[in-house]
Ligand SMILES: Nc1ncnc2c1ncn2[C@@H]1O[C@H](COP(=O)(O)OP(=O)(O)OP(=O)(O)O)[C@@H](O)[C@H]1O
């Protein structure tokens with residue numbers, strides 16, 4: 001049994017079958033890539049995992065518990081963090097404050113009224129946040145207004161915000177889109193390092209095949225809302241069906 | 252000091268100084284001079300400055316931090332006022348129990364209104380709060396007359412005999428703080444100047460300083476940071492394991508309690524209340540104060556409140572006779588011409604001046620008067636030493 005079990009999930013938007021009988025099993029402490037052409041339903045699938053969408057039918061189990069019917073914040077508290085396709089950060093806050101929010105959420109839970117304490121007195125948490133920023137090489141930007149950064153930096157910040165939560169399952173929706181080559185390589189290196197150091201499972205959606213083949217243990221190819229094949233990277237590379245549906249098109 | 256430091260402490264000390272010295276600062280002109288009508292240092296007005304300051308400080312915790320624009324906060328002020336006057340009529344002429352009750356009742360009412368209104372955001376939230384406030388106003392006017400006194404409102408009357416205050420037969424009770432009457436004043440005369448130090452004003456000022464201090468603590472707390480997160484990106488918040496609803500509700504209730512406190516103080520200063528206190532224009536006024544001063548800044552709402560109350564009470568008193576006096580030194584034709592030009596902007600026309608100023612601020616200074624102050628300060632700083640890179644970098648973080 002994998003840590004994430006998706007069974008017979010269907011999702012329709014009006015006449016469009018965005019997901020059709022999706023089955024997916026992600027083993028603990030592996031990196032599972034989901035690839036497929038634009039509009040294949042990759043983001044929709046993630047939306048069903050984090051409570052943004054509720055599938056029409058099917059079940060989604062995480063660590064033996066169903067996520068369906070739970071609110072996004074409850075699902076996050078179960079141990080699932082997500083990096084979105086378009087960066088979702090706190091644009092009005094500084095980079096360091098962006099990091100403080102997940103750290104506080106980890107310590108204080110979904111809601112706690114700490115209205116008199118000063119954030120500046122949270123020495124340990126601040127140190128933790130700065131250390132994570134250092135790991136993603138953004139420490140020098142900690143006082144910057146988050147909205148004023150480049151798209152690639154926003155993405156890295158969002159990833160750091162997710163990583164600092166120490167999630168059991170990290171969902172990454174095109175984490176390197178909009179990044180310069182050097183930053184992409186840094187991101188690959190960072191994710192590899194995290195994977196070795198921690199007990200973490202990752203589900204990564206990516207169009208950049210270099211990233212996919214550098215990180216993934218298994219790959220699922222999604223086309224028109226249905227998984228085409230699921231296999232190891234080596235075998236996916238040579239798979240005729242995949243070449244036809246996806247790689248051939250991209251090349 | 253007191254758990255606040257740096258810029259926050261300076262801002263707090265500045266407000267404290269202004270509040271304590273207000274009777275002097277606001278009366279800069281000798282009593283007999285032509286400018287005496289610009290003196291704002293009389294107890295009534297000074298009390299209003301700080302009471303509306305409290306109202307706006309609280310409103311800013313909701314609107315400035317979370318971005319939720321309530322159009323019904325006057326309802327909490329009204330509820331607080333009614334609670335306070337009943338305490339004074341029935342229990343004690345000491346203002347403390349009245350003010351405590353005002354806060355409690357405003358809190359209870361804002362829990363209900365907030366719980367329902369916060370199911371929506373944006374314009375729908377604003378409309379829901381407005382609906383609640385107008386409903387309260389209409390009810391206070393009509394069916395709730397037994398509790399609210401309807402159109403005439405409530406006031407302390409001969410025959411009101413509060414349980415804990417020993418009034419002589421036929422004596423009309425007066426609000427006090429452990430015997431110190433709110434209406435008492437000491438008048439200081441120096442040369443042509445006159446300064447009124449009023450007990451009620453200083454009580455209000457102290458309460459305002461406590462309220463302001465708590466607001467600073469809230470702004471700098473983890474809770475305050477969560478509220479700014481609500482404004483910035485609720486989606487990210489929810490996917491970071493945080494439930495944004497109770498955070499917003501807490502902010503709503505806290506700001507409702509500030510409004511209740513302001514309502515209670517109003518009654519403590521002037522022992523009467525009527526439903527017009529809950530009319531929608533009163534809710535709109537606190538929005539204007541906050542935006543004019545600078546929403547989301549610490550000192551902005553206080554400035555905004557002072558500014559609007561000054562306009563309302565001072566600019567509105569300039570009439571055509573006064574204008575003629577001012578321009579009397581000019582040739583007659585010129586004088587009449589200038590008076591005709593200025594007349595629409597003063598006296599009853601003060602709303603026009605306020606409206607124009609409000610538009611100018613919103614268009615040119617979206618950060619309110621505080622932003623104006625910062626810009627002026629930075630011009631001066633640049634003038635002094637052009638290479639102050641460190642300081643201008645600090646400027647960037649929205650500090651106040
Ligand atoms: N909320 C929605 N309402 C209606 N249609 C939607 C919604 N979300 C997605 N879709 C549609 O469902 C299909 C799958 O979308 P999805 O975003 O999952 O694709 P994707 O695989 O992530 O593509 P891309 O690589 O472009 O990100 C698309 O045709 C999209 O237009």
Ligand SMILES: [Mg+2]
Nearest residue numbers: 042043044085
């Ligand atoms: Mg997508």
